[in-house]
Amino acid sequence: MDSPLIRITDLKKHYQMGGTTVRALDGVSLDIEPHTFTVVMGPSGSGKSSLLYLLGGLDRSTSGQISIGGERLDQMDENALALFRRRTLGFIFQSYNLITSMNAAENVSFPMQFTGIPNAERNQRALQLLEQVGLADRAHHRPAELSGGQQQRVAVARALVNNPSLILADEPTGNLDTASGVTVMQLLSELHRSGRTVLVVTHDPRMTRFATHKIYLLDGHVVDEDEYQSAALEMSQGSNESLEIK
Amino acid sequence: MKFFDLLRLILGNLSRRKARVALTAIGVVIGTAAVVILVSLGIGLQKSATDQLYGIGDLTLIDVMPTYGGEGGYYVGSGGGGPAISLSSELQEPALLTNSALEQLRLIPGVKAVIPRDYLGTQTVIRYQRMEGGVNIIGIGTNDLSTLGMEAGQGTTDLAKGTVVIGVMTPYNFYDPYQRPGQETPPPPELLNEQIQLIVIKWDQDGNEIRKTLSLRVTGILNETGGEADYSIYLPLDLVKSMNEWAYGTRINYNKTGYNQVIVKVEDPNQALDIADQITALGFQAISPQSFLQGINNTFLILQLVFGGVGAIALLVAAIGIANTMAMSILERTREIGLMKAVGATNRDVLSIFLGEAAGIGFIGGLGGIIVGWLAAQAINVIAIIYLAGQASQQGGAPPSVAVYTPIWLPIFALIFSTFIGMLSGLYPALRAATMIPVQALKYE
Ligand SMILES: Nc1ncnc2c1ncn2[C@@H]1O[C@H](COP(=O)(O)OP(=O)(O)OP(=O)(O)O)[C@@H](O)[C@H]1O
Numbered sequence A: 001m002d003s004p005l006i007r008i009t010d011l012k013k014h015y016q017m018g019g020t021t022v023r024a025l026d027g028v029s030l031d032i033e034p035h036t037f038t039v040v041m042g043p044s045g046s047g048k049s050s051l052l053y054l055l056g057g058l059d060r061s062t063s064g065q066i067s068i069g070g071e072r073l074d075q076m077d078e079n080a081l082a083l084f085r086r087r088t089l090g091f092i093f094q095s096y097n098l099i100t101s102m103n104a105a106e107n108v109s110f111p112m113q114f115t116g117i118p119n120a121e122r123n124q125r126a127l128q129l130l131e132q133v134g135l136a137d138r139a140h141h142r143p144a145e146l147s148g149g150q151q152q153r154v155a156v157a158r159a160l161v162n163n164p165s166l167i168l169a170d171e172p173t174g175n176l177d178t179a180s181g182v183t184v185m186q187l188l189s190e191l192h193r194s195g196r197t198v199l200v201v202t203h204d205p206r207m208t209r210f211a212t213h214k215i216y217l218l219d220g221h222v223v224d225e226d227e228y229q230s231a232a233l234e235m236s237q238g239s240n241e242s243l244e245i246k
Numbered sequence B: 001m002k003f004f005d006l007l008r009l010i011l012g013n014l015s016r017r018k019a020r021v022a023l024t025a026i027g028v029v030i031g032t033a034a035v036v037i038l039v040s041l042g043i044g045l046q047k048s049a050t051d052q053l054y055g056i057g058d059l060t061l062i063d064v065m066p067t068y069g070g071e072g073g074y075y076v077g078s079g080g081g082g083p084a085i086s087l088s089s090e091l092q093e094p095a096l097l098t099n100s101a102l103e104q105l106r107l108i109p110g111v112k113a114v115i116p117r118d119y120l121g122t123q124t125v126i127r128y129q130r131m132e133g134g135v136n137i138i139g140i141g142t143n144d145l146s147t148l149g150m151e152a153g154q155g156t157t158d159l160a161k162g163t164v165v166i167g168v169m170t171p172y173n174f175y176d177p178y179q180r181p182g183q184e185t186p187p188p189p190e191l192l193n194e195q196i197q198l199i200v201i202k203w204d205q206d207g208n209e210i211r212k213t214l215s216l217r218v219t220g221i222l223n224e225t226g227g228e229a230d231y232s233i234y235l236p237l238d239l240v241k242s243m244n245e246w247a248y249g250t251r252i253n254y255n256k257t258g259y260n261q262v263i264v265k266v267e268d269p270n271q272a273l274d275i276a277d278q279i280t281a282l283g284f285q286a287i288s289p290q291s292f293l294q295g296i297n298n299t300f301l302i303l304q305l306v307f308g309g310v311g312a313i314a315l316l317v318a319a320i321g322i323a324n325t326m327a328m329s330i331l332e333r334t335r336e337i338g339l340m341k342a343v344g345a346t347n348r349d350v351l352s353i354f355l356g357e358a359a360g361i362g363f364i365g366g367l368g369g370i371i372v373g374w375l376a377a378q379a380i381n382v383i384a385i386i387y388l389a390g391q392a393s394q395q396g397g398a399p400p401s402v403a404v405y406t407p408i409w410l411p412i413f414a415l416i417f418s419t420f421i422g423m424l425s426g427l428y429p430a431l432r433a434a435t436m437i438p439v440q441a442l443k444y445e
């Protein structure tokens, strides 16, 4: 068996809100094997995004260790983190985060500007990736001229542009209808089959069918499936009861 | 990030916000144009002032006069001498311009020639045929006026016994003393190779007039210098000396009394002030036209600084505009900054991009400013020259060639300066953008 690509040890992310401390992540430890498709599940506020941002080197943890491919993210300086994000990582956001004043092709090639790849090669690669996500005919459309699903596919193409080995997606289907969501998930699944490691945050159970592994988060802790299911049941009953009282 | 990628990105970002960039740049246009116009005006004023000062003479010449010390002025020398200089210190050691003193002057590095001169200290009349002329007669201790940098327009600059070299305007000072009213004024005489009479006049104790006449041949007419030489005639120093001796009835020993005046010619006009100082340190009085020029230049330097300062204030206001625009822009593009970082831009990349955009606004504004400023300077020039030429013809002076002058370094400097100002005003916003935490930038609404 492969040694884990990602190893997280006792990871904590606390936010100070006035006098109170919000423990978004409170001692998370987990391993993620390479070439897996992992889905991170959990109710709203359980710390899924916080975990993903820390894995993506977009934020700093309060304590604990993250190592990816043997390198300690929590010990990297700003510059090293930037290079890590550039070379190793493709990040997909729930809200796409496309630059509205650029067309689809420009958005896809945007990350390559920082890498020194020649311009002609960049354009070619952007078009090729747009074709791969089925948007060859939309290359010169601006985000405003695209549907949500199309925008998210542009974002997927952009995440792939530097050929990352690790794809992180934070609720990529959260803003999409089911059909568009499935298209995006199929794209991510293809990426997994092509040898990449994929980590997707979702609270949509329908998305779990693509997963090889599942991680459950509750109040900043990793829990096993049974615990998660009973908690979910409790929660739904709780909400029913309160509805009945009214 | 490669330079051309950076440049392309910056240009793309600026062109996507044309309206805002243009509005911000207008402030820089005004500021830069103000700098260009005002400094051009200052330089133009200086130029026309120094052009007119050209008349004060050759900048490589230093007039040196002796210091007499004590009560001063025991030497009843020839009248009409050099400029009147009041001696400040009565206790000064006398410093006479003897031959050994002249040797000392010749030893100063940068000195090309040291030439004594003297004026004829008695009444004289110059006559040519029927005409008489009143001119300035200078005895000069060289046999070639070209050592003083003078050039002959006609004939030669050589001075020999019995010859005279005259200034270009001297023929115009000849008049016919027997001209009757209504008679036509004769044209100025053609004097080259002609004999002129020099009549020296003195009076004996009883007040009887005694005249002595010398016949001299004009062998050269000097080019116009704009200075004293134009209205002077040059004779060998020995001749002037012997006529002065005749007029005063005493022998003159320059080695004992010293020369009244010495001209020091220096190699480089820029050294003139320095050499004049060294001569002063030897105890003599030294006057260099360069020192007038320096005083005037200092005045204009102050004027230019004031003018430039006014322009710089306009640029400062523009800089605040750039800072404001950049701060707004960075606020609006916070998510874009977050994204840049998420896809692998380093802090330095982000800093370069926003600094570059601010510098770009400064550059565009500066470019517009130097075009507007240059055009305005040309317009002022046309108007001012028409106006000043009208004034000059009324007052009888030379019309100025230029009122506003833009040297080539000014637009280049203005462009660099406005770009730099742009960059400087973008520094704080750009630093803020560069150091944003990606997650916070991405979550910004
Ligand atoms: N910048 C912040 N400042 C303070 N608290 C924060 C901040 N970001 C997140 N939190 C808190 O941390 C906890 C976890 O947030 P997180 O965004 O990771 O949840 P999530 O699992 O992604 O939820 P969702 O499914 O709604 O996206 C929440 O309680 C949230 O209020």
Ligand SMILES: [Mg+2]
Binding pocket: A048, A049, A050, A170
């Ligand atoms: Mg979330």
